[in-house]
Amino acid sequence: GAVVSQHPSWVICKSGTSVKIECRSLDFQATTMFWYRQFPKQSLMLMATSNEGSKATYEQGVEKDKFLINHASLTLSTLTVTSAHPEDSSFYICSAPGTGVTQYFGPGTRLLVL
Amino acid sequence: KQEVTQIPAALSVPEGENLVLNCSFTDSAIYNLQWFRQDPGKGLTSLLLIQSSQREQTSGRLNASLDKSSGRSTLYIAASQPGDSATYLCAVSRTPYNTDKLIFGTGTRLQVFP
Numbered sequence: 001g002a003v004v005s006q007h008p009s010w011v012i013c014k015s016g017t018s019v020k021i022e023c024r025s026l027d028f029q030a031t032t033m034f035w036y037r038q039f040p041k042q043s044l045m046l047m048a049t050s051n052e053g054s055k056a057t058y059e060q061g062v063e064k065d066k067f068l069i070n071h072a073s074l075t076l077s078t079l080t081v082t083s084a085h086p087e088d089s090s091f092y093i094c095s096a097p098g099t100g101v102t103q104y105f106g107p108g109t110r111l112l113v114l
Numbered sequence: 115k116q117e118v119t120q121i122p123a124a125l126s127v128p129e130g131e132n133l134v135l136n137c138s139f140t141d142s143a144i145y146n147l148q149w150f151r152q153d154p155g156k157g158l159t160s161l162l163l164i165q166s167s168q169r170e171q172t173s174g175r176l177n178a179s180l181d182k183s184s185g186r187s188t189l190y191i192a193a194s195q196p197g198d199s200a201t202y203l204c205a206v207s208r209t210p211y212n213t214d215k216l217i218f219g220t221g222t223r224l225q226v227f228p
Contacts, residue, residue, distance in 0.1 A: 004157075032213045043203060044158075044218045093157055097212035105150075105158040 003027060004096050006106035013084055014114055021079045021109045023050075023094030029074035030096035034103070035067075038091040050077040050094075084113040116141045118206060118219035126225040133191040135222045137204035142185050144206040148216070149178050149189050152201045161202075162189070194226045 003026040013019050023033055031052045036044040048069055049057040056069035068080040081088055093108045117140045127133060137147070146165045150158040162171045162178040164187065170179040177190040187204055201223045205216040 006157075034215060036218075041223070043221045046215050046217075049215060091155070095158075095216075102160065102163075103212055103216065107157040108155065110155065 004094065004104045004106040006092075006094060006109050008109060009107065010110040010112075012112045012114065015085050016083055019081045019084055019111060019113075021081075021092055021094075021111075023077045023079070023096070023106055025075045025096045025104070028096075028098060030077075031074060032097055033071060033077040034095045035069065035077075035079050036093045036095070038093060038108075040091075044093060047079075050079075052077075081111065084111070086113045089113045116144075116206065116208075116217050118204060118217055120202075120204060120219040120222050122222060123220065124223040124225075126227065127194060129194060129196060129226055129228050131194050131226075133194050133224070135189040135191070135202055135224070137187040137189070137219050139185045139187075139206050139217075139219075142182050144182065144208060145210050146207050147178075147180055147187050148205050148207075149176075149187075150203045150205065152203060152221075154200075158203065194224075196226050196228055199225045 005024045007022045033050040035047045037047050038044045046059050047062045050069045050071040052071045058064045071077040089112050091108050091110050095103045095105045098104050119138050121136045148163045149161045151161055152158050164171050164180040166182050175192040180187045201221045203221045204219040
């Protein structure tokens with residue numbers, strides 16, 4: 001079946017540094033990918049929709065200059081958290097549409113900013 | 115703005131019990147509703163998807179129903195097992211296109227103890 005991978009699975013960084021998270025569709029192409037953020041014991045909140053070859057669409061309240069999204073190919077989208085701060089510590093999950101109405105979710109990336 | 119709420123937020127039951135998880139949404143103009151399972155620190159696994167024209171879907175010990183007009187869905191788990199312990203999320207979609215975003219509920223954390 002279709003698989004979406006994320007790398008890294010977890011990352012710890014110092015405050016002020018930038019962190020890049022990759023989302024790959026392994027055996028299918030995805031012109032659209034979604035990035036979600038999940039705080040502890042809370043639900044998934046959509047951050048942005050990543051579009052291959054064009055700018056991402058950000059949800060209200062999400063800073064596009066802080067969360068940079070690049071969707072340079074049909075199988076790869078990246079989320080870069082710039083100048084990360086402790087409040088950015090969260091679980092980041094991506095998804096990609098598959099066949100029909102299905103979306104396939106990545107395993108998530110846990111970010112801890114010290 | 116669509117809001118999706120799940121009740122209860124947490125549930126702890128002994129093995130063998132039959133369970134009902136509830137999901138409610140404020141805008142009935144949905145195309146489909148999905149139930150997902152999320153294990154701690156992991157991504158999402160799709161359990162059941164109900165189209166707005168359907169009333170229920172079944173998979174093994176799981177049965178999901180949808181009452182679109184009242185903005186409600188329930189997930190019924192029969193004969194619960196410790197392996198069912200996870201967070202259960204419902205999500206709605208406005209369109210039939212899997213490139214459209216999902217709006218997630220607040221989640222129910224389920225613990226089934228032996």
